[in-house]
Amino acid sequence: MGVNLRELIPDNARQEVELKALKGRVVALDAYNALYQFLAAIRQPNGTPLMDRQGRVTSHLSGLFYRTINLAEAGIKPVYVFDGKPPELKKKELESRFARREEAEKKYEVARKTGRVEEARKYAVQAIRLTKEMVEDSKRLLTAMGIPWVQAPEEGEAQASYIARKGDAWAAGSQDYDSLLFGAPRLARNLTITGKRKLPGKDVYVTIKPEIIELDKLLKSLGITREQLILIGIILGTDYNPGGLPGYGPKNALNLVKTLKDPERILNAIQSRLPQYDVRRIYEYFLKPTVTDDYKIEFREPNMEEIKRILVDEHDFNIDRVKRAYERLRKAYKENLRSRHVGLDAWFG
Structure with missing residues (x-):
């Protein structure tokens, strides 16, 4: 959610x-x-x-x-x-x-x-x-x-x-x-x-x-820091504290955070209203979640035989539709995935 x-x-x-x-x-x-x-x-x-x-x-x-x-x-x-x-x-x-x-x-x-x-x-x-x-x-x-x-x-x-x-x-x-x-x-x-x-x-x-x-x-x-944004999220309710603070919508949450300003004061205020959750742990998890550097991002040419084995042989997909889609993917790989493109930065800067 x-x-x-x-x-x-x-x-x-x-x-x-x-x-x-x-x-x-x-x-x-x-x-x-x-x-x-x-x-x-x-x-x-x-x-x-x-x-x-x-x-x-x-x-x-x-x-x-x-x-x-x-x-x-x-x-x-x-x-x-x-x-x-x-x-x-x-x-x-x-x-x-x-x-x-x-x-x-x-x-x-x-x-x-x-x-x-x-x-x-x-x-x-x-x-x-x-x-x-x-x-x-x-x-x-x-x-x-x-x-x-x-x-x-x-x-x-x-x-x-x-x-x-x-x-x-x-x-x-x-x-x-x-x-x-x-x-x-x-x-x-x-x-x-x-x-x-x-x-x-x-x-x-x-x-x-x-x-x-x-x-x-x-x-x-909004005139806030990422730390304060995390606290707004906790006030509204996250997967780690569903429901959030009773009676608080987005605008009230923003006002509370901007009024108290200091993350420690905000954490204490939230914790007193949500004793069933470890609010500080939730806050710290958003700041420093468990992640890994063990990954590799590499695009490779699609393998029609393996795609066919999974979709057609194992799961009864229509062979003609799969073949047509594969040709689209193969073309996209050659034109877009394998090569480098400069994205449009007019708005993003």
Whole structure:
């Protein structure tokens, strides 16, 4: 879920762009975030995901394959960063998510059996699970495609932000704003869900474009430091303290931080209201998360035989569609991934 900072981000720190504006840029994508998006979006009308003949879910592979090719054709160089072992701080949130999924699965079955299609679809999305087998298949597919991926020791988003902070990527890519708390100089949103999307529960479609948020511009506009931004996130609620401080929205959180100013005073104020959480540990984790320097970002020529083995032979994808997509990927590799391009800096500076 992550922290919701959207209301606090001013227009001068956020910019909608076309994919082509990011040509030549390496973006470290939160892999789990992207895979969950594919699982949620790529579904049949009744809410069930795409599956092969053995009943194994394939929505994530379809999204990963075709969307990654779209990014490569636009000249974006995606690097997928996978979660490792969840930090102990996240235990309560993970338990809560598990319980919500269990409840959603029960409601989905009831809605499906009674023919309530729209309701069934809603609960099916809420019941999404990403299994170890799905993650391993995703890594195998990326390797076959020649797209680099990184194994994080803990949080993928923290590792992606670290890669961007080091300069090995231009931005961290995620739907969540936590990347900003982890210190990513830029956050790229909507890269894996660009296009027309249906609003939940409504017969309304909206156009979603990629969005870039710059950390320095955000901090300068709000008149705060990154440390204070982390504290705002904790006040609003993070994966490590869901719910945050009761009664505090974005504007109140910003006012509290700017009034108290000193991180120690703010930490003490938050801790007194949230005794069930170790607020200082959460704060320090955002400042210094567990990450690794043991990674290599290298784009390689795609391997059609291996792609076919994974998608067609193992998961029943249409061979003709896969071949056409492979040719697009192969061309994108030669034109964009293998060579160097200078990105458009007119706005980004």
